[in-house]
Amino acid sequence: MPSVIPLFDGPQYLEQGNAEVNQYITGISIDKVSDAGLVYEHACDWLMEQRHHENNYKAYRSELTTFFHWCFDVAAMSPAQLTRKDISRYVGYCQQPPAELIGYFNVAQFKADKSSGERSPNPAWKPFTGKKTLGQEAPYQLSENALKTKIAILSSFYAYLVGEEYCERNPPQIWMNHSRYNRDRKFALQQDDELPAFTELQWSYVMACAEKLAREQPRSGERSLFLISLLYACYLRISEVGARAGFSPVMGQFKRHPQTGVWSFQVPQSKGGKRRSVAVSKALLKALTRYRRSLGLTDLPSAGDTTPLFVRHRAAGRGRETGVLNANLGIRQLREEVQQVLEMAALEAREDGLDEDANAMAGMSAHNIRHTGITHDININRRPLSHVQADAGHDSIDTTSKYLHTSQIERHESAYAKVMDNLAGIDGN
Numbered sequence: 001m002p003s004v005i006p007l008f009d010g011p012q013y014l015e016q017g018n019a020e021v022n023q024y025i026t027g028i029s030i031d032k033v034s035d036a037g038l039v040y041e042h043a044c045d046w047l048m049e050q051r052h053h054e055n056n057y058k059a060y061r062s063e064l065t066t067f068f069h070w071c072f073d074v075a076a077m078s079p080a081q082l083t084r085k086d087i088s089r090y091v092g093y094c095q096q097p098p099a100e101l102i103g104y105f106n107v108a109q110f111k112a113d114k115s116s117g118e119r120s121p122n123p124a125w126k127p128f129t130g131k132k133t134l135g136q137e138a139p140y141q142l143s144e145n146a147l148k149t150k151i152a153i154l155s156s157f158y159a160y161l162v163g164e165e166y167c168e169r170n171p172p173q174i175w176m177n178h179s180r181y182n183r184d185r186k187f188a189l190q191q192d193d194e195l196p197a198f199t200e201l202q203w204s205y206v207m208a209c210a211e212k213l214a215r216e217q218p219r220s221g222e223r224s225l226f227l228i229s230l231l232y233a234c235y236l237r238i239s240e241v242g243a244r245a246g247f248s249p250v251m252g253q254f255k256r257h258p259q260t261g262v263w264s265f266q267v268p269q270s271k272g273g274k275r276r277s278v279a280v281s282k283a284l285l286k287a288l289t290r291y292r293r294s295l296g297l298t299d300l301p302s303a304g305d306t307t308p309l310f311v312r313h314r315a316a317g318r319g320r321e322t323g324v325l326n327a328n329l330g331i332r333q334l335r336e337e338v339q340q341v342l343e344m345a346a347l348e349a350r351e352d353g354l355d356e357d358a359n360a361m362a363g364m365s366a367h368n369i370r371h372t373g374i375t376h377d378i379n380i381n382r383r384p385l386s387h388v389q390a391d392a393g394h395d396s397i398d399t400t401s402k403y404l405h406t407s408q409i410e411r412h413e414s415a416y417a418k419v420m421d422n423l424a425g426i427d428g429n
Helices: 019-030 037-049 054-075 084-095 144-163 171-177 200-216 218-234 282-296 331-349 357-364 364-379 385-392 397-401 410-415
Strands: 110-112 120-121 254-257 263-267 277-278
Touching: 019 120, 037 144, 037 331, 054 084, 054 144, 054 200, 084 144, 084 171, 110 357, 144 171, 200 218, 200 331, 200 357, 200 364, 218 331, 263 364, 277 385, 331 357, 331 364, 364 385, 364 410, 385 397
Parallel strands: none
Antiparallel strands: 110 120, 254 263, 263 277
């Protein structure tokens, strides 16, 4: 049985990255689970939301480490692939873990080298904690409360992944619903079918602010403008354009078909390890040309162009690329860049007296841009659902259909004119 490496340092160190953890995740991505780097980035983002709640952070990081160990080292499966039966297997593993993974005293998950200050995973840490009775190691037993806590933590994590569209279902919650614990309302997942998107007016503020940044701060603003445009036009997730262990997006992902001349953007690995090709609009090609000119490049990329898609303009100050120039921006940095534009747009709307729109925009994030692109294409641009489904990477047309929106007034007006018999009176009676 492989030893378990702690994956998540304390919140004050997590964003800096750790060389040993990065090496482990990269190895897993290459040899076993292709999207290990992506799900690890998601886990770090989720954990950072708990950085001000010390007890939650500690419990969550320990459970995620144990769960990822089982996914990566034992089952060799992506968390996006898991089903209710797989969660049952994981529960069984936790109830009867290998003896070498059971510890009987608490140790820190990471330790610092006294001379260099470098932090590294502590090999003495164990994912399962046993008890001693009269100085003797007692047989390991996972209590029902401990099991419910494990499942609740994983259910919460999967709820986050569903919101990020990393996966479409919550297998821990499904397992809970089919177990004897399903009557415990505390662990029920709140379902929310609403897919928030910017209105046309709100989106115009976003694009106007991005254009303004590009004019006033060309070096970083042009990058922000193209990032916003790409996410919207191709319905992309931040994780599909941000660098991570084992993946560095490049300009060559824009490809021109040699026979048809049609351009597309290739997503080599998306949710669940799938590949997809997204159709590129004339407007996006124009935005790409503008962005590349700002970088001193040719108007459009050639085949095999390895220029980073979103390049850092100054050396990184932290993380695994500290001091590196011209490296691809990671998921977290791109998300922050988008958020800056969205906050500016909300402020502009508020200054124009649009308080309700501003309040709605203030709660939006980069992921809502994907929802907006899909929603606008279906409801405004009238693209066929099947075309949008393919570009969005949805497994089912039912998922795409959720983006069909009509207002209450539109529904009332269309219902008001309905008749009971369309052929009534045709015979003159």
